[in-house]
């Protein structure tokens with residue numbers, strides 16, 4: 001589980017009133033190569049911290065007969081006041097998840113639940129130590145693309161946008177840790193590409209990268225899909241089936257469209273993410289898994305938490321780090337780079353070595369709003385190359401696609417309804433209906449033309465009550 005490379009030189013402080021817990025934590029951490037110091041009260045913890053360097057605090061939530069957890073939260077608050085950058089991991093009891101959530105809000109680095117599993121606890125400790133090292137090393141100087149390419153493998157990701165470069169720097173740094181990462185952003189902004197980059201730049205790169213589209217898995221199939229089943233586990237289970245977690249063991253599991261997960265599957269996912277253990281359906285055997293979790297969504301999980309549609313504890317579990325990808329219209333400077341890269345790839349692929357895109361066409365593309373982001377840009381270029389017999393892709397070659405999809409440059413005459421007459425949702429609904437009519441109800445083509453994945457389109461069809 002993880003590596004046992006020492007990333008700290010200062011000791012880890014263990015604060016727990018139970019002698020046995022202190023002793024077993026100290027032993028576990030010592031075996032993993034860390035120095036420790038243990039105390040039994042919050043006051044002793046604060047006193048020790050005032051006089052010693054410390055790499056991380058592992059603290060219990062209760063120090064007396066009271067079991068409210070208030071003492072733990074108070075200790076955390078005091079530590080944050082004097083040591084704002086020091087990572088603190090809370091040890092909470094199962095069932096007191098709201099306490100863990102309160103602690104995360106106060107700035108805890110992570111929480112482990114009692115009874116803990118040693119691999120999960122060590123993974124949390126190593127991740128928090130590595131991330132703390134990362135945070136303390138924040139640069140002030142802007143990063144250049146050359147610097148990034150010298151340190152990381154981001155070959156597949158085209159961008160020179162300052163916001164993207166900063167974000168890629170963060171991706172490169174957290175890739176080395178086992179921290180769970182949540183990638184957000186509109187459809188087609190490159191979330192999967194970033195997930196892949198996290199894996200590629202991690203110590204897990206030679207192990208599997210397993211993508212699971214949670215939007216496509218029904219609640220009844222969730223366990224069998226994720227944890228596997230043994231023959232006879234249910235009526236249709238004629239063979240043993242390996243689950244996705246097992247397939248990803250040692251590597252990275254990419255949970256795409258995590259905002260689409262129903263309530264019962266959310267609990268099941270939380271359990272395995274918490275303990276790194278699960279049971280194969282139909283067998284009572286517990287399995288332990290060593291995975292790095294990366295999740296993605298184009299929905300706002302914070303809003304979903306507020307509406308009671310997504311568990312807050314699960315959100316904290318999956319987003320130790322959040323990476324938000326800007327929409328393509330927010331980084332139009334990347335459009336020429338992307339366009340040239342896509343044309344180059346096509347030229348190679350189709351053996352049309354001299355295929356290029358004209359400067360005028362690039363400029364024209366830069367003025368478009370790109371609701372389907374980079375995926376849509378790529379599709380347009382592929383389509384234009386398909387219909388163009390010549391070697392130069394020009395404005396006219398794109399115009400046909402644009403007219404077909406009802407898009408036009410922002411600088412051209414304004415085809416949009418007057419401000420205040422339609423909401424974004426109404427526009428989206430109207431556009432989906434228009435595209436459905438145009439493509440005779442062919443969902444794949446509609447998804448393609450709007451720059452959505454099929455899953456994303458189906459979600460919208462359901463949301464707007466459109467049946468096909």
Ligand SMILES: Nc1ncnc2c1ncn2[C@@H]1O[C@H](COP(=O)(O)OP(=O)(O)OP(=O)(O)O)[C@@H](O)[C@H]1O
Nearest residue numbers: 156157158186187188189190191192193374375453
């Ligand atoms: N920065 C980039 N450089 C080159 N290609 C990119 C970049 N970003 C995205 N792409 C390409 O655009 C397409 C869409 O990207 P990706 O599938 O990663 O988006 P996504 O955000 O995961 O979409 P969705 O939410 O619909 O699943 C892919 O073909 C990907 O290779």
